[in-house]
Amino acid sequence: MKYQALYRKYRPKTFDDVYGQQIVVQTLKNVIKNNKLTHAYLFVGPRGTGKTSIAKIFAKTINCLHPEDGLSCEKCDICISNNSNENVDIIEMDAASNNGVDEIREIRNHIALLPTVSKYKIYIIDEVHMLTTGAFNALLKTLEEPPEHIIFILATTEPHKIPLTIMSRCQSFEFKPIPVATIKERLKYICAQENINIDDKSLNLIAEESNGGLRDAVSMLDQLNAYADGNIKYEDVLLLNGRINDDEIEKFMTEMVNDDLNSVFTKIESWQEEGKNFIYICEDFIRFLRNELIKFKLENNSNIVSLIGENKTIEVIMILNKISNDMKISKDKKVLFDVTIINITNILKNKQMFENTAYESKNIKIENKTPEKVEIKEEKPQTVEVPIKETKDYTLYDELMNIRLNNTLGIADKTSKIEYENAVENLKNDISDLNKLKIINLLDDTKITAGSKDGIIFTTDSDNILHDLYDNMELLEESMESLLGKKVKVCILLDELWNKKRIIYVEKIKNKEKIDIIDEEDILNKIKSLNTGEKSEFDDLLEIGGE
Ligand SMILES: [Zn+2]
The missing domain is CATH 3.30.300.180 (DnaA, N-terminal domain)
Structure with missing residues (x-):
């Protein structure tokens, strides 16, 4: 049998198969149940969140001969021809590849013709924001006086590029990123159906990596499955996403604690050569340290947190969190990363010194009232080197x-x-x-x-x-x-x-x-x-x- 991509194979066929987007789905079911159709719909949301899938289901259900409770019957001729992509009355168009006026003109020319077999002729236009101004004008003319038998379903990831005159003639639906737990649940189901071996940690990572897009998550699973031949390991998921594994991070952190900057910077150079993304690296460190911190708190079991201490772990997470945000607007991410690593190494190395600082400043606070003692203190050279925090009045x-x-x-x-x-x-x-x-x-x-x-x-x-x-x-x-x-x-x-x-x-x-x-x-x-x-x-x- 011909191999079918997983995301096609597991594309939802009815509203009840859809994962996530409950509000959109419920509203569309009600539209059909109560027969409250309008001529134009606009689906807005990030990629892979189900806009096209739901548009197809909606189109099929609108034309279904025996819809039940807002669901397509899946038995009538219309449903069957739809499921095999043979329904001529549903016309899909990708504006990303057909942004010309001609295509829209052609739609306008054919629009007057009645649907061949169904109640409605339905046009699904994906990435509608890609249409040219001319094409938008042609579309607008159609939307201004739509024939009874015509319905448009427009989908876009960039609603701000759509003229207001078009927007105002559409009923809009907002598609939200799909929650990690929902994506994970779907992936789990697919793995069970396809006999794919994968652990929970890996499923989680795939779900997180797909940024709320179920299609991307399923495609990633497909790719991993092809690579790992049915036995997907956590390392495979990390590798595919250009991520760093936990052992590597732990080794790196230990080298930082030991002030082994040679090894540390050799590693950073090799990440650079492998084309790793330094924002991802920061995120990997944060995820690793967070998990270790939880292990430490709940089971008192974490080498790295035991080594650097709970407070320092939190401090390092905070620093990396800030830097990964700064990197998003920085031209040279690696330089920022290098400096951050030096900074963190200093913090880890100065564990002892920082504790001394707190001690010193506390003493000085008390001794301020007795100046002669401060003089004695000043004779000790180390107090000059140690930065003294300004004492606050509480x-x-x-x-x-x-x-x-x-x-x-x-x-x-x-x-x-x-x-x-x-x-x-x-x-x-x-x-x-x-x-x-x-x-x-x-x-x-x-x-x-x-x-x-x-x-x-x-x-x-x-x-x-x-x-x-x-x-x-x-x-x-x-x-x-x-x-x-x-x-x-x-x-x-x-x-x-x-x-x-x-x-x-x-x-x-x-x-x-x-x-x-x-x-x-x-x-x-x-x-x-x-x-x-x-x-x-x-x-x-x-x-x-x-x-
Ligand atoms: Zn049907």
Whole structure:
């Protein structure tokens, strides 16, 4: 038997076979059920998302003699002739290869003729944006006064190139990229039908690589199947896509940690020679590190994360994520990659030094009040070399936390505390979002000590964690809100302070003393204006007052 490409073989035949695009499919089924046809439809969406397939099914169903519930019967003469591409009343045209006025004129000349066997003569024009201005004008004339028996289905990936006069005469449908899970499900089905051996990881990668286009995904599977002869391995998928495998990345990262720049740059040169795309390489590193991080968090099993540490792993992911975006507008991607690798190598190498920095700056902060000690410090040469982070004043945050402590403890209850503990546990399991990783990491060193219906108290024993959380307050509150479905005010305290304050509040509650809610608006505004670098009215007043 003649070999048939998989994407042709598994092209959907009825609306019920279509994967993804539920909204479009349901609407078109309703159009047929309720007999609400118009003369022109416009299908808009990225390549491979089903525009042409659905146009063909729609055309067939419109003409089907016994449609049922918006579906073609697949038994009548019309359906049968359609399925073997023998229906003369459905005319397909690819504007990418026929962009001339002549073709559209020919359509216009034939348009007056009644359909041969069906109710409607249906023109499917693919990539309609490729038509020339002349052709668009000819098409417009037809759309202005369409004969009763004519229907146009236009499809495009670039709707902005279509004249408004044409658009306004069409009913438009937006085709969305198909979700990875849906593509994967379809691929799995095809593999089972075709006896193709493939693992889940490979299916995932194919689905991700196809950018929401099912046709591309199936074509890729077809290509891989031909190459691997029915036994597709993850390495094959990587190779076909010019991707780098995990072992290679792990080796490369280890060389970076060991500061073996010779090996590192030899490897980069060989990637360059093989014509690898450096944006893809960044993405491969990110995917690898993300998976390793998950393995580390869930199973405590990852060589590379154990080697470079959790925080550094996140830092490297963040850097690569930014660089892969920068690369998209950069002329020389390799130079950017080289510099990034040097930067990351320094960061990995300076693991020890960075920890020292935090230590030094903390000491200096305390010692600023006693100048003679700073002088002693300056005699040590290494403190000159180590960059000192500017110390930030967190007094306003401390004040805010005092208010929130009061407001939360005034109405604290056990149920809320348990609810928040569960929410934070859930947050820790969701490491899909890069932004949240930092929060999760910080929360690892905190515990929840109290909760009320709209407040939550975290405590920690580390100044650094406290200040990092202050700096990421907004993100933390957003994460909590999306988990809980309500806004909560977050309070973070040092263990020491919490232990002192707790006793005071326990006494108050025991003595049935009323705890008044304190308004935090003022202090919150001051923090906001401090963070945006603007002065508040309060600051101006202080200046006038000469303070
Ligand atoms: Zn039929």
